[in-house]
Amino acid sequence: MAVSDPTVERDAALFAPIERTGWGFYLTVGVLGLAVLWGAAAYWTQFDQGLGVTGLHQPVSWGFYVTNFVFFIGISHAGTLISAILRLSKAEWRRPITRMAEVITVMVLFIGAGQILVDLGRPDRLLNVIRYGRYQSPLLWDATSISAYLTASTFYLYLPLIPDLAILRDRLGKRRFLYAVLAMGWTGTERQHKILNRAIATMAVLVIPIAVSVHTVVSFVFSMTIQPGWHSTIFGPYFVVGAIFSGIAAIIVAMAIIRRIYHFEAYLKPIHFRYLGQLLLVMTLLWFYFTFAEYLTAYYGNEPEEMKIFWAKFTGRFWPIFWAMLVLNVVVPIACLVRLRHHAIGKTVVASVAVVIGMWLERLNIIVPTLSNPRLPFPEGQYWPTWVEWGETAGSLGLFILLYVLFVKLFPIISIWEIKEGREVGLKEVEERLRTYLPDETEPEPARDRAKVLT
Amino acid sequence: MSDERSAFDRKVRAAQWGVAALAVVFIGGIVTWIAHLIRTAWRLGDVPSASIGISLVAIPVFLVLLGVIVSVFWGLLRDGGNR
Amino acid sequence: MALWGMVIDLDRCTGCQACVMACKAENNVPAVGAKEANRGRTISWMHVLVEESEERTRFLPRPCLQCDDPPCTRVCPVYATYRNPEGIVAQIYARCIGCRFCMAACPYNAKYFNWLRYQQAAPGQNPDVSVRPKGVVEKCTFCHHRLQRARDRARGEGRELAPGDYVPACAETCPTRAIAFGDLSDSGSEVARLAKSPRAFRLNAELGTKPKVIYLSETEAHGRV
Numbered sequence: 123m124a125v126s127d128p129t130v131e132r133d134a135a136l137f138a139p140i141e142r143t144g145w146g147f148y149l150t151v152g153v154l155g156l157a158v159l160w161g162a163a164a165y166w167t168q169f170d171q172g173l174g175v176t177g178l179h180q181p182v183s184w185g186f187y188v189t190n191f192v193f194f195i196g197i198s199h200a201g202t203l204i205s206a207i208l209r210l211s212k213a214e215w216r217r218p219i220t221r222m223a224e225v226i227t228v229m230v231l232f233i234g235a236g237q238i239l240v241d242l243g244r245p246d247r248l249l250n251v252i253r254y255g256r257y258q259s260p261l262l263w264d265a266t267s268i269s270a271y272l273t274a275s276t277f278y279l280y281l282p283l284i285p286d287l288a289i290l291r292d293r294l295g296k297r298r299f300l301y302a303v304l305a306m307g308w309t310g311t312e313r314q315h316k317i318l319n320r321a322i323a324t325m326a327v328l329v330i331p332i333a334v335s336v337h338t339v340v341s342f343v344f345s346m347t348i349q350p351g352w353h354s355t356i357f358g359p360y361f362v363v364g365a366i367f368s369g370i371a372a373i374i375v376a377m378a379i380i381r382r383i384y385h386f387e388a389y390l391k392p393i394h395f396r397y398l399g400q401l402l403l404v405m406t407l408l409w410f411y412f413t414f415a416e417y418l419t420a421y422y423g424n425e426p427e428e429m430k431i432f433w434a435k436f437t438g439r440f441w442p443i444f445w446a447m448l449v450l451n452v453v454v455p456i457a458c459l460v461r462l463r464h465h466a467i468g469k470t471v472v473a474s475v476a477v478v479i480g481m482w483l484e485r486l487n488i489i490v491p492t493l494s495n496p497r498l499p500f501p502e503g504q505y506w507p508t509w510v511e512w513g514e515t516a517g518s519l520g521l522f523i524l525l526y527v528l529f530v531k532l533f534p535i536i537s538i539w540e541i542k543e544g545r546e547v548g549l550k551e552v553e554e555r556l557r558t559y560l561p562d563e564t565e566p567e568p569a570r571d572r573a574k575v576l577t
Numbered sequence: 578m579s580d581e582r583s584a585f586d587r588k589v590r591a592a593q594w595g596v597a598a599l600a601v602v603f604i605g606g607i608v609t610w611i612a613h614l615i616r617t618a619w620r621l622g623d624v625p626s627a628s629i630g631i632s633l634v635a636i637p638v639f640l641v642l643l644g645v646i647v648s649v650f651w652g653l654l655r656d657g658g659n660r
Numbered sequence: 661m662a663l664w665g666m667v668i669d670l671d672r673c674t675g676c677q678a679c680v681m682a683c684k685a686e687n688n689v690p691a692v693g694a695k696e697a698n699r700g701r702t703i704s705w706m707h708v709l710v711e712e713s714e715e716r717t718r719f720l721p722r723p724c725l726q727c728d729d730p731p732c733t734r735v736c737p738v739y740a741t742y743r744n745p746e747g748i749v750a751q752i753y754a755r756c757i758g759c760r761f762c763m764a765a766c767p768y769n770a771k772y773f774n775w776l777r778y779q780q781a782a783p784g785q786n787p788d789v790s791v792r793p794k795g796v797v798e799k800c801t802f803c804h805h806r807l808q809r810a811r812d813r814a815r816g817e818g819r820e821l822a823p824g825d826y827v828p829a830c831a832e833t834c835p836t837r838a839i840a841f842g843d844l845s846d847s848g849s850e851v852a853r854l855a856k857s858p859r860a861f862r863l864n865a866e867l868g869t870k871p872k873v874i875y876l877s878e879t880e881a882h883g884r885v
Contacts, residue, residue: 255617257624270642277645303589307654318649321646321649
């Protein structure tokens, strides 16, 4: 029953992950499954005995789980934000990247929101948030904003997926029901394209303020308290910048892995890595600017409570985390990304892995030092995570990657119809656009008439 | 043979309308929830301004999302019915 | 409407911690055990802080300061903690989801968490106070159950609540009578008078939490013969 459309045969390689399943897939799923199992065992222990199986205590009552929450929600700014911005700015190089970025967003939002569930002392009472929620609490702002972002990014992933689902419906023999249902009767008529393009354009515009609001309200969880080190007016923009920063790094890592495993060298070329690498460099400098402003303000003001935490990070108990964060977020990316003419892919991947780790340390660096240094002469907290927290982190990461791998198995991770559109329509559109930038051609005056006027 | 295909197609259509209904119910549920939170805050006198202020932004956002997805589903399902 | 408050005279506090023990007994505060205590999970609704400096060592009994503008109630997502009309910041164990946001927000670290199931209902506990399950936050409630009992008794005897009818366990137990308790809105009460003393100060007053536990700083003779 499978019919092959000749116009998509050129991109037959993009179907390979869906059509063929090698032993590598099963091995990957197996390894990830083990990580997820470890996480499940860790969480079961915690659910059974209580949060006491973690390293949390008084005063450090938030630790790995809240760090992971902020971190994963931050990564979610990868997809939708980058994909939306690139689409709106008509950057043609976005075509092979947008889908894999959008998938990151949707999958990681589930994992991020799940971290809060894991952190609750009474997860069985989660419905209390729905029944008795108080909008004065930043946690409710989080719930609303993340719901909006999850909904919007799911739509934003699904809408451009529809034409590809129709291709799969017509081409593949298996899972016809799934593809046929989700393709919503797409036949590629001009009218359908108009409906879809208008919807995608609307979503691209809508998703950007929603994404900005998400990490802003996540930062408000900290900045709306009066704790030193947290009560900073800069937190909203700081967290959004950090989110975009870690998000771009995550896309680059995903791109490199997908390119290597599925041999997409023809589609994900060094130029794509070079452009994203340049964006990553810009975000490095921007993140450093915010960090510098934050710490200079604290240092110059010399308030005792703020300085307690300042020194705890610079030279005190947390100096390894703080300085590792700075090296990974600033030194390594700048060293790698200033010159990308050669070895673009290798350099951007090294920088990105460094940034992903560095940004996780940054979240930890915000949460734990402040809680460890209470205002009153309370016994100082020493937070050491246990196997439960490590297991939960590994399981969360494993679950995210597993969901991603399953998506790649079922749906094309590079948007086939948009690549096609780029070949057929994109070149012409770009040329016409460039023409409108150049100065207008006016007709030169004939020499006779000019002479007549002068004499 | 054609009976088989039309039975398959009918199942697909039903599932498609189901997905569309799910999206509408999901977003409708969230909007209802936000309204419920406003009502609770008002009844208890617990900073109703926070609830009203947030919902002034949140509810229109969700309604726009609902509008987008309904317009796509409606436009696609109403029109191409053969597959 | 009453406004319950407390005045603690630091000149009289000897750091004996009788208030801590009385509070634990009265409110079924669990003994978490040595292992948990080593991990920093002691639950101590009334906690005596030790402030050491070159000139002196100071003992600061710190219950929940029952702020009039509490940073903790603002951030609770589920109405599990709120300030009731008489000024007591209540904690509803049945509603709490254990997110610990209030713990992160309290500048006085007055909130505690049940990291494990530290105890079950057992004989010998105070029947007026509920035994907390695991995964919820708890804190000092100015022995609110004693207020309810005192009100019931007064109503039964057909009279108004008299000063001295309702006293939390810590104030009742303190051997040097360092803790005074009463209605701050009653201008004739002892606490209202002491709160206006020139020695009176509030912990971290600049934060604007408006705590209703007021301290009287030591006089010159404190700790010296």
